[in-house]
Amino acid sequence: MRDLTCAMGPGRLRSALLGFAAILPCEAYAQQAGTPAPPMPAARVAEEPASDPALQQAPDGGIADIVVTARRSSESAQRVPIAITTVTAQNLTQLTVRDIIDIQKVAPGLTISSQNTGARAKLTIRGQSEADSRLTTDSSVGIYVDGVNLLRDYGLRSSLVDIAQIEVLKGPQGTLFGKNTTGGALNITTQHPVYEWGGYVDLVYGSYNNAQALAVLNAPLVDDRLALRLVGQVITREGYGRQGNGQDVGDDNVWTGRALLRADPTDAVHILLSGDYVRQRNNGTNTILTNDSMLQNQNSATGALGAIAKQLGLNPASAADRLTAYQAWRVYYDRYRSGSFYDGFSVPPPDAPSSYDDIDHYGFSGTLEVELAWAKLKSISSYRRLIRTNSVDNDATPFDLLSPYPTTHQRNLSQELQLSAIDGAGLDWQLGLFWNRETGNENSVSNNNNYVNTTRAVVTEGDIENSSKAAYGQAVYHFTSRFRMTGGIRYTSDKRVLDSKNRVDPTLAFSPILAFTPGRCNLLTPALGGRSIRTAPIACRRRRAR
Known part of the structure; x- marks a missing residue:
């Protein structure tokens, strides 16, 4: 696979690189605590607090700090009393990380498995993972992008672009994060606009006509007051195999976009507006047969052999x-x-569509920070929308036996307020309020063996409404530079409503052949x-x- 990266400075092309992408050991320096993050900060992987500090050398030979926001405030990773692994932009570039699945290679305790539909990535931390992906359940691993909680991880594999830092928090997270999670959290920080012209272009071409193009533009609109950052990525790849009707399977066609607007109207007021969109139009994955139990389990007039x-x-x-x-x-x-293994034999019936895997996942968020004389006030507001439809021929043959057609429509509104006074000396404290409301509909049409059994033309449908409210607080008292005590409290009220409309619909059964x-x-x-x-x-x- 060839990788071409171009970085643009003020009005000119700064550098160009053409070579082979590979995973190699990297050695770089960490961002110094208290310094602002540059457009592409250089840093190294920060392991858990017990890791060898000798591995984290500053340019002058001292120990360098990596600034993290694991406790919703900027502090040194070496002083955070929780298990955390930090991967920075420099690591992502040096390790050629283009898929969120690759994060598990540098984060002990984290396992990420690729799901077949919706560009999903199932996250597991220390054995804790979600039971399923329905709207009636929540993941045990929280996903946060610029402080916004992503309840649904569809499209997550394709949106890992222009990232400043990724923090993997291990263990229960509840006191300082909006949603309770029993396994941990993935805290992702994107590159934010800065007050200078810049950008870069990243091009990749590989086998199966895999073409990827990423372009980033940073534009200062008003000196030290207003800046814009635009990110766009296109991924196309032919399928790894073909079905019986000639359709590609295992293909990839994804468009990703993000726009961030930074405003600093005064030295004490900071605003970040963000919008992102992931659009996928794939043909789905191939299905293969691995078990021969037809004669024993499906040999009846209304079973699979009867349908064939x-x-x-x-x-x-x-x-x-x-x-x-x-x-x-x-x-x-x-x-x-x-x-x-890669080529299949599925052929849809004349009155049914070919397999597909489509998602539209987008959202908008606004973060407001106000520096008061005695504390910092922060507001995080967000709206997200998910539309998912897919069809997979699960019987892996030209006969129509198992062909579900699931769809998901979801909307999510969230609001979080934080008030904090943190200076690393004496008493540090944080207070917060969190509110979230999720609504949606899940629908699945299943036509199992319905050529011979119309009662198996089943519609599984449900309207959901999930709400969550929380109040939390934490205080840290620094007795000395080496001894401190932390205490926290949280109250959460969750409510779930499901209106189930499951039914048998014989009109969905296919006509006799x-x-x-x-x-x-x-x-x-x-x-x-x-x-x-x-x-x-x-x-x-x-x-x-x-």
């Missing part, structure tokens, strides 16, 4: 015809066993990878000759 017989124009009630149906199914099972229609007969030809069923091609030829 019906689609072949045979009699589902006939044991002999169901055996013929099994032989037809076994063609594809044998092909998968012989090594057809005429005996030996050419389209279905062609599914049994060797051209699609299997041996022919003798009776079917003969009957097909007879039908076409009429």
